[in-house]
Amino acid sequence: MxxxxxxxxxxxxxxxxxxxxxxxxxxxxxxxxxxxxxxxxxxxxxxxxxxxxxxxxxxxxxxxxxxxxxxxxxxxxxxxxxxxxxxxxxxxxxxxxxxxxxxxxxxxxKKKCWQVERRGGEVELDPRIDYEGERPQPVEEVKNVAMGGDRFLKIGSCMEMEREKELVEYLKENLSSFAWMVQDMPVIYPDVMRHWLSMNPNVKLVVQKRRKLGEERRQIVDEEVEKLRSVGYVWKIQYLAWLANVVLV
Known part of the structure; x- marks a missing residue:
């Protein structure tokens, strides 16, 4: 043309x-x-x-x-x-x-299509299962460094002793910057981080078919949701239709 x-x-x-x-x-x-x-x-x-x-x-x-x-x-x-x-x-x-x-x-x-994998009768919805060996890995061996109590951080094991000492001291001085549990970070201000869902309001919504989780995964989901609910991250609302399936990540 x-x-x-x-x-x-x-x-x-x-x-x-x-x-x-x-x-x-x-x-x-x-x-x-x-x-x-x-x-x-x-x-x-x-x-x-x-x-x-x-x-x-x-x-x-x-x-x-x-x-x-x-x-x-x-x-x-x-x-x-x-x-x-x-x-x-x-x-x-x-x-x-x-x-x-x-x-x-x-x-x-045409490229390979995604396939839903079943493990032990359960439906696996996590697309990362096909790339477990391709995830980023540390370039060197890491080791645990005690930060007090039962708190540990991982650092590289190939640093010089003086450099490692400076890094550990710096981490201990700024230990309050780390969130060790959900209660340590009850609020994330929108000016710092905000997640937007790219949705077209003119498109008809599609209801997903509900998939049941196994007992072990259901307990994990209940525990994680309760953690988020206890600090006010999420709260219960009533919908007449199913919204979306829960995916463990």
Missing amino acids: GGSLDELESHEGVLAWFSSDSVQVWGYIEAHITFGDDSKAKTITIRYMVVNTHSSYNILLGRPTIKNLRAVVSPVHMKMKYPTDRGEVGVIRVDQRVARKCYEGSLKN
Whole structure:
């Protein structure tokens, strides 16, 4: 089609679940596209969304384009017919061999889908289970340093004695900066940290199917929720519908 990225209209966000993944949207561009040739040619203006992804298809036409073209699509016959400005009927035929190659290529570009794993009859909803060996690890061995009572901190074991002594003294002087239990940090001011849920108010909400936790995990959830409730982090409210499943992290 030609053109450059500077000609694109800006667009913020990503296109979700395109090619089984979320892809970056570069922007929009309008272009004049001609369907057919000779006397049965018809030119219309199409507004394209340009994305950065690997695909076997150069262009995907949606229903707005088919409507503007006044076309009729027949998947069975692999043809599309449209009226021309001269009163004739234009026909676009698809090469079945090329279409099959494009379809097979799109399957190769698809990435692995998430699968819900069951362990001992329980449903595992934590997506990190597939990456347990890829989590960040310390670059050196660590050791526990007593901070008084039953409180310990982990520091690197490869520091020089003088440097380690300075670090331990500094940690003890600023021991009040650490939260050892939920009660040590009853309030987090919004000016320091705030979590926003990116939600579209115009989209219909979807209720998740309720999943039951095993007895051991249910007790862990009850204990953690009670800790948060006791210091006022969360509180009970009444909803008539199920909201979301609890996931242990």
